[in-house]
Amino acid sequence: MKERILQLQPYKPGKSAEDIKREYNITHVVKLASNENPYGCSPRVATALQDVLKNSAIYPDGHTTKLREKLADFLQVKESQLLFGSGLDEVIQMISRVLLTEGDNIVTANETFPQYKHHAIIEGANVREIPLTNGIFDLDKIAEAIDEQTKIAWICNPNNPTGTYVSEDMLRSFLEKVPVHTIVICDEAYLEYVTATDFPQSIPLLNEFKNLMVLRTFSKAYGLASFRIGYAIGHDEIIEKINIARLPFNTSTFAQVAAYTALDDQTFINHCTKKNAENLIRYEAVLQELPVEFYPSQTNFIFIKWKKPNDLFNHLLTNGYIVRPFPNGVRITIGTNEQNEGVINCLRDYFT
Numbered sequence: 001m002k003e004r005i006l007q008l009q010p011y012k013p014g015k016s017a018e019d020i021k022r023e024y025n026i027t028h029v030v031k032l033a034s035n036e037n038p039y040g041c042s043p044r045v046a047t048a049l050q051d052v053l054k055n056s057a058i059y060p061d062g063h064t065t066k067l068r069e070k071l072a073d074f075l076q077v078k079e080s081q082l083l084f085g086s087g088l089d090e091v092i093q094m095i096s097r098v099l100l101t102e103g104d105n106i107v108t109a110n111e112t113f114p115q116y117k118h119h120a121i122i123e124g125a126n127v128r129e130i131p132l133t134n135g136i137f138d139l140d141k142i143a144e145a146i147d148e149q150t151k152i153a154w155i156c157n158p159n160n161p162t163g164t165y166v167s168e169d170m171l172r173s174f175l176e177k178v179p180v181h182t183i184v185i186c187d188e189a190y191l192e193y194v195t196a197t198d199f200p201q202s203i204p205l206l207n208e209f210k211n212l213m214v215l216r217t218f219s220k221a222y223g224l225a226s227f228r229i230g231y232a233i234g235h236d237e238i239i240e241k242i243n244i245a246r247l248p249f250n251t252s253t254f255a256q257v258a259a260y261t262a263l264d265d266q267t268f269i270n271h272c273t274k275k276n277a278e279n280l281i282r283y284e285a286v287l288q289e290l291p292v293e294f295y296p297s298q299t300n301f302i303f304i305k306w307k308k309p310n311d312l313f314n315h316l317l318t319n320g321y322i323v324r325p326f327p328n329g330v331r332i333t334i335g336t337n338e339q340n341e342g343v344i345n346c347l348r349d350y351f352t
Contacts, residue, residue, distance in 0.1 A: 002122075002124075004121055004122070004124060005122065007121065008118060008121060008122070014033055014322060014324075015322070017029040017030075017031055017322070020317065020320075020322060024317070024318055024320075026318075026320050028320045029320045029321075029322065030320060030321050030322065030335060030339050030342070031322045031333075032321055032322060032323050032332055032333040032334075032335050032339065032343065033322045033323050033324040033331075033333065034225070034324070034333065035160070035190075035220060035299070035300055035301050035331075035333045036219075036220075036223070036225050036333065037220065037221060037222070037223035037225075037272055037300070038333075038334075038335045038336045038339065039223065039271070039272050039275070039336070040223045041222060041223030041224050041258070041262055041268075042222075042223070042261065042262045042264075042265035042268040042269075043268075044261050044262070044264070044265050044268075045224070045257075045258045045261050045262055048257050048258070048261040049254060049257060049258065051257075052253055052254055052257050055253065056253075058253070059249050060249050060251060060252050060253040060256060061253070061256065062248050062249050064082075064084045064251055064256055066256065066260055067084070067256045067259050067260040067263075068082055068084070070260045070263055070264070071231070071259075071260070071263060074263060075203060075233065076203070077203060077206075077233055078236065080236045080239065080240070081206075081233055081234060081235065081236060081239055082231055082232070082233060082239070083231060083232040083234070083239045083242055083243055083246070084229065084230075084231045084246075084250070084251050085229070085230050085231065085232075085246070085250060085251070086228040086229065086230075086250050086251055086255075087217065087219060087225075087228040087229065087230045088115075088187065088189060088215055088216075088217045088219070088230035089115055089230075090228075090230070090250060091215060091230050091231065091232050092115045092116065092119055092215075093115075093119050094242050094245045094246055095152070095185065095213075095232070095242055096116075096119035096120055096122070096123050096125075096152075097119070097123060097245045098241055098242045098244065098245050099151045099152060099183060099242075100119075100120055100123035100124070100125040100151055100152070101123065101124065101125070102123075102124035102125070103124070103125075103126075103149060104123075104124075104125040104126070104149050104150070104151045105120075105125055105126040105127065105128055105147075105149050105150050105151070106120045106125055106126075106127055106128065106150065106151065106152045106153070106154060107128045107130065107142050107145045107146055107150055107152075107153045107154070108127070108128075108129060108130070108142070108153065108154035108155075108156075109129065109130055109131070109132050109137050109138075109142075109154075109156070109159065110129035110130065110131050110132065111131075111132050111135075111159075111161065111162065111326075111328075112132075112137075112154070112156045112159055112160065112161075113154075113156050113160050113187060113189075116152075116154040116156075117129070120152075125151070126149075128145045128150075130142050130145055132159075132162065132164075134164075134295075135159070135162035135163075135164040135295040135303070136159070136162070136164045136165070136166060137155055137156070137157070137159060137164075137166050139155075139166060139170055139171070139173070139174040140174075142155075142174070143174055143177040143178060146178060146179065146182055148181070150181075150182045151181075151182065151183065152182065152183050152184075152185055153178060153182055153183070153184045153185070154185050154187065155171070155174075155184065155185065155186045155187065156187045156189075157171070157186050157187065157188060157199075157200070158188075158190050158193075158194060158297070158298040158299045160189065160190070160299070160301075161301070161303050161324070161326055161331045162295045162297075162303050163190075163295050163296070163297030163298055163299040163301055163302060163303055164295050164296070164297070164298070165194065165196060165199055165298045166200070167196070167198040167199065167200065168198055168199065168200040168201065169198070171186070171200045171202075171205070172200075172205070175205065175208075175209045175211075175212060178211065180210065180211050181211075182211060183211050183212075183213055183238070184209070184211055184212050184213070185212075185213045185214075185215060186200070186202050186212070186213070186214050186215065187215045188202065188214055188215060188216050189215065189216065189217045189219070189220055189230075190220055190221075190298070190299040190300065191216060191221075192220065192221035192222075192269055192272075192273055193220070193221060193273055193276055193277075193298065193299050193300050194298045194299075195277055195298065196298055199298070202214045203233060206233065206234070206235065210235055212234070213232055213233065213234035213235075213238065214232065214233045214234070215230065215231070215232050215233075216230065216231055216233070217229070217230035217231070218230065218255075218258070218259045218262060218263075220300065221269055221272055221273060221300070222259070222262045222263075222269065223262070223272070224255070224258050224259060224262060227252070227254060227255040227258045227259070228251075228252075228255060229251050229255040229256070229258070229259050275336075276300050276334050279334045279335075279337065279340050280297055280302065280334060282340065282344075283302050283332075283334065283340065283344070284296065284297075284302070286344050286347070286348070287302075287304065287347070290347065290348065290351040290352065291351055291352075292304055292305070292306060292347075292351055293305040300333060300334045301331050301332060301333045301334060302331070302332055302334065303326075303329055303330070303331050303332075304329050304330050304331075304332065304347075305328055305329040306328075306329045306330065307328075309325045309326060309327065309328065309329050309330050310325055312325075312330050312350060313325040313330055315346065315349075315350050316330075316332075316343065316346050316350075319342075319346045320342075321339075321342065321343050321346060323343075
């Protein structure tokens with residue numbers, strides 16, 4: 001076994017709702033820990049999948065032809081600029097496998113999506129973690145940390161778990177400083193939820209910066225987390241190289257059909273993101289009245305900073321709400337109106 005693997009831990013999913021019900025002897029449990037869409041996915045998806053069942057013995061389209069065509073048209077990019085994976089987790093794995101070797105390094109934030117670091121270590125690369133500033137990526141410090149061995153600068157925007165973002169001006173200024181041998185990867189898993197008017201228009205930036213790549217997913221706003229499908233947008237040459245590491249049939253027929261069907265229903269996406277924005281305003285208004293700090297969010301979750309995160313986590317858990325604890329706080333997925341009011345009542349009870 002590779003020695004560096006010994007310092008890592010496999011992903012450990014939290015307890016299921018049924019486990020929580022049995023352990024705490026409660027009947028109502030709501031999962032608000034993984035930033036899933038509480039409204040599900042477009043109702044068109046279930047209908048579309050019925051036609052797929054009769055072909056379940058056939059391998060999926062390894063080229064993701066129909067999804068590729070539809071998504072390229074939707075994004076106004078070339079089909080050859082797209083790379084699909086079984087969720088962004090696999091896309092990150094493929095990128096790391098192709099770009100990183102022993103002695104290389106990546107630069108990212110110290111509080112962000114952990115898979116960037118995880119796969120860098122597996123590939124034998126070093127990890128340089130730059131502290132967030134007020135919950136936001138410190139792009140100036142990240143630029144300073146880049147050297148000749150830096151192959152990837154990972155920017156999660158908006159950031160998971162803080163929900164904060166870097167603006168277009170901040171990102172452009174950063175890109176102008178980064179040497180061409182370093183690939184800047186903007187992970188925009190929560191893009192659809194963003195309401196900030198100065199959030200980067202990253203796809204047009206691809207025309208200016210040859211070392212930029214953008215990641216997006218169907219797991220969050222599109223409500224297709226169980227299907228596992230995400231994608232990268234980049235320049236043809238780098239996408240072609242990364243595609244070498246892709247397994248032949250890595251995205252299922254069901255995932256492909258669900259994705260392009262959901263893509264066609266932007267009315268549903270707009271409904272979900274509108275409800276999310278309204279509920280975020282509600283959360284932030286309540287939290288401003290409580291003796292607690294939080295990060296203003298551009299996502300479908302909110303991060304509450306707290307010195308006793310496990311205590312707050314357990315308080316919510318015993319009341320039937322599963323959230324995600326971190327060393328410096330808890331992350332709560334924005335749910336439906338009813339779910340949010342339940343959590344808010346628990347927060348009021350805890351902090352007052």
